[in-house]
Amino acid sequence: MTEFSFKSLTENVGSEVMGLDMRQPLDDSARDRLERELADRSVLLVRGQTELTPKQHIAFSRCFGPLEDHVLQNFCLPSHPEIFVVSNIVENGKHIGAYGGSKEYHSDLAYLPEPSMGSVFHCLECPEEGGETAIVSMSAVYEALSAQRRGWLSQKRAVFDYVWQYERAHRDRPALTDEQKERVPPIGHPAVRTHPVNGKPALFLSEIWVRRFEGLDDEESQVMIRDILDFATSPEFTYVHKWRPGDVIIWDNRNSMHKACPFDEANTRRRMHRTTIKGSVPFFQAKAA
Numbered sequence: 001m002t003e004f005s006f007k008s009l010t011e012n013v014g015s016e017v018m019g020l021d022m023r024q025p026l027d028d029s030a031r032d033r034l035e036r037e038l039a040d041r042s043v044l045l046v047r048g049q050t051e052l053t054p055k056q057h058i059a060f061s062r063c064f065g066p067l068e069d070h071v072l073q074n075f076c077l078p079s080h081p082e083i084f085v086v087s088n089i090v091e092n093g094k095h096i097g098a099y100g101g102s103k104e105y106h107s108d109l110a111y112l113p114e115p116s117m118g119s120v121f122h123c124l125e126c127p128e129e130g131g132e133t134a135i136v137s138m139s140a141v142y143e144a145l146s147a148q149r150r151g152w153l154s155q156k157r158a159v160f161d162y163v164w165q166y167e168r169a170h171r172d173r174p175a176l177t178d179e180q181k182e183r184v185p186p187i188g189h190p191a192v193r194t195h196p197v198n199g200k201p202a203l204f205l206s207e208i209w210v211r212r213f214e215g216l217d218d219e220e221s222q223v224m225i226r227d228i229l230d231f232a233t234s235p236e237f238t239y240v241h242k243w244r245p246g247d248v249i250i251w252d253n254r255n256s257m258h259k260a261c262p263f264d265e266a267n268t269r270r271r272m273h274r275t276t277i278k279g280s281v282p283f284f285q286a287k288a289a
């Protein structure tokens, strides 16, 4: 039996898992407790995992479902392609990892028919200042909206449009080819999604990719989306994780959004290993009255 306990990180979002050694195999009941806590709190923190190897990281992540192959294979570990490296470090004139990390709130791969379920993110090196990860609980946000707005949003679908976002945000990058565009057509997802583990509704929007609500034009939608997101990103729904080497956070894309905070990329080192767990088609199920 695996012994561990939970401690809240903030009132609405995040739990620290105390006493868990991620190198050890998880039994079914431990896995179920972690899955439930993740669903309820959107993010789990495990500290002190300095000895965790890529192989153990992958084995732990697989307890929650199959893993995605990242599209940027050149930034994955050659020996363990399930591990995506996020880093600003340059070695022999080449970046060892993906060095961006979106500075705007999003949930991963939300523009695909089956957005990813979540990630297990392991810190190997981090700067003293900056480089935090901020996470917003979208189920807490949903609960705090007015009944009228909850009702309206739960009837709506939001159109996630990767190409639209790319063309407005990356004017400096090469244009997408027709073939690339065809791989990511706009997709409508429910603006409120039901969490498959705990059945709770969560708002499903983000600061990038969401172009409009179905049935409304872009302009009208953008005003409304900005207004909702200004409310969503207030501190009461947010946990900002200040990294230490050996920390692991697990986030749940089904009821949260996250972003990377800036840091001194020219003079400090940040190196993280990430696995990405596959997800399923988002759905909304109204609760029986």
Ligand SMILES: [Fe+2]
Residues within 6 Å of the ligand: 102, 106, 107, 108, 258
């Ligand atoms: Fe992300």
